[in-house]
Amino acid sequence: MRVVDLEIEDIAFGGKGVGREQGKAIFVPYTIEGELVSAEIVREKKQFAEAELIEVKQSSPDRVEPQCPYFGRCGGCAYQHISYEHQLAIKWRQVRDALQRIGKLKDVPMRSIIPSPRQYAYRNRITVHAQDGVIGFFRRDSHRLIDIEQCPISRDEVNLALADLRAEPHVRDGHYTLRASVGARVFSQTNDEVANALRDLMVDLVLPNQPLLIDAYCGAGFFTKALLDKFERVIGIDWDKFAIGAARENATEKETYIAGDVDVELANLSRSGGLQSAESDKQRLRSDRSLTLIVDPPAIGLSENVRKAVIDLAPRTLIYVSCNPPTLARDLRELQDKYVIDLVTPLDMFPQTAEIEVLASASYG
Ligand SMILES: C[S@@+](CC[C@H](N)C(=O)[O-])C[C@H]1O[C@@H](n2cnc3c(N)ncnc32)[C@H](O)[C@@H]1O
Structure with a gap:
């Protein structure tokens, strides 16, 4: 196939550098914006092409030596050739761009990205x-x-x-x-230090003396358990029955964990209030909108049903934890008639990879 000389203009989601040939985007892994490279086109489509890096002709000041002998062949890491500071800058920018382009948010209240204390040796x-x-x-x-x-x-x-x-x-x-530890065989966050920073951020965001928290996609209750002191009542939902079993193991009276599909269960809660004295509680939640809702969905984000249920439940505070900025942006776009986005904090849960974690907090407005 053809070899082309390119200037890398940007880094796309997923971590590949993007250059252009007569306007057509060419994706080249292991490059950095500003670099001049030659690359061999290996797949050519109408709208874009994929290429393999042959040589970096003018390298970025942010280029560093990768630490892993498999880097460049293994599918895990995309950024070991980029300085850590610059990895953080790329991730921050990608979150803002997704929220502006896909989310159509004009002023994105971006906060600084929370770095990982360990840049290597972090995966548990x-x-x-x-x-x-x-x-x-x-x-x-x-x-x-x-x-x-x-x-x-x-x-x-x-x-x-x-x-x-x-x-x-x-x-x-x-x-x-x-x-790293022989714990529960259920979903757990991968980078302990950054997971703790995420949990602490959430604890700081939530005001004390709140009536009800619904933690959708709660896993074994990582967030729910940390927030217990702030709520009279908490409800966690996850379809992994082992995770729900683990959450129930040391549950107090105020904790309810539902093993089920968020798609179904959130709509049920919005119909019934999900509480013992369903109607009066529902009315109370509606009248002062004192519900707090956390959603931490997988990469596909929220389904249409879940977005509908969110609007119907009308939580006063919505905290959205995402591992995929484009689906976060799509969902926030759908919710922006009803919600004001208060802050968006990216976190670097996965250094050296192109993965990005984000917390967005919104209030009913
Ligand atoms: C990103 S994890 C979040 C877990 C939890 N918040 C934590 O920090 O440990 C996503 C969770 O969503 C659950 N899940 C995915 N799709 C679901 C669905 N449609 N209904 C219920 N749970 C779902 C998975 O079992 C997993 O525990």
Whole structure:
């Protein structure tokens, strides 16, 4: 295929650099905006093309040496060649751009991005795949495995677990989740320090003496449990019954955990109030709009049903935790007639990767 010389203009979601040839976007992984590169086109479509980096002809001052021998082949990390400060700047900008372009928000109340104290050795779990004696991660843009002995973004305990797995004489084909601690087998945040910063941020946002919290997509109650002191009553919803089981284990009287689909259960709560004296509670919540709602959905964001239920429930405070700025932006766009966005704080839960975590807080207005 053709080799082209390009100036990289921007970094797209997912981490690839973007250059242009006669207006057409060409995506080149492992580049930085401002760099001059030559790249080989490997896939050409009508609207855009994909290329592989051949040479950096003029490099960015933000270019650094990657720490991982598999970087460039492994599908996990996209940013090890970029200084940490600049990774943070890219992520912050991408959140703002998504909210402006997709969310159509004019003034985005962006706060500083919260960095990760550990830039490597932060992951408290990984899932590796085993096939025909190869144990590791998928190659970039492929379902072929790359044999991995060590993952530098993972904590030492995780790498020890990987070494133990690799030392087993016959590892069956399949997927293996390796964890730093032998805890619950349910969803847990991946970077402990940044997860704690996210939880603390949420605790600071919520006023004391509130009547009701609904934590949708609550997992094992990571946020719910931290906010208990501020509410008379809390309701968590998650369809993972093991996570709900873990949340119920040490639950106090004021905690209710529902094992079910948020799509269905949030609409049910908006119909019934979800409380014992349903009608009067519902009226009270409606009249002073004193409900606080947290949503922390997977990357696909909120379904139309869930967005409808949010509007119907009319929480006074809506806290949206997202791992995908474009779907966050789409959802906030749908909600912006009813809600004023008070603040948007990106967090770097996943250094060296292109993943971005964001907390947005909004009030009914
Ligand atoms: C990003 S995690 C958030 C977990 C939790 N907030 C925490 O911090 O540990 C998303 C959670 O949503 C749950 N989930 C995804 N889709 C769901 C749905 N339609 N209904 C209920 N739970 C869902 C998953 O089981 C997972 O626990």
